[in-house]
Amino acid sequence: MEVDTLEGKRKVSISAGVQPGHRIQLNGEGIPNIDSGRRGSIYYEVVVDIPQNLPARAKNLLKDYADMMGEKL
Numbered sequence: 001m002e003v004d005t006l007e008g009k010r011k012v013s014i015s016a017g018v019q020p021g022h023r024i025q026l027n028g029e030g031i032p033n034i035d036s037g038r039r040g041s042i043y044y045e046v047v048v049d050i051p052q053n054l055p056a057r058a059k060n061l062l063k064d065y066a067d068m069m070g071e072k073l
Helices: 056-068
Strands: 002-005 008-011 023-026 042-045
Touching: none
Parallel strands: none
Antiparallel strands: 002 008, 023 042
16 A cells, blocks of 8 residues: 655555554654754554445445354344
8 A cells, every 4th residue: 555655655565464553654754853963763553444335335344254254243
């Protein structure tokens, strides 16, 4: 996915299974240090948007997936 940095957009890979709240660090993309000029890190937090209204077909597909994974709903 693309994220905004201080210098524009940059592509970031998000691994499968990353949980909400996980922080991704990009070294050298943050604000420069006033003394050394070296740039710090910038952090992004993974936020998952969960839909509140799903069509019936989507609900059934999710239920089938939960059954396949042995999850109880």
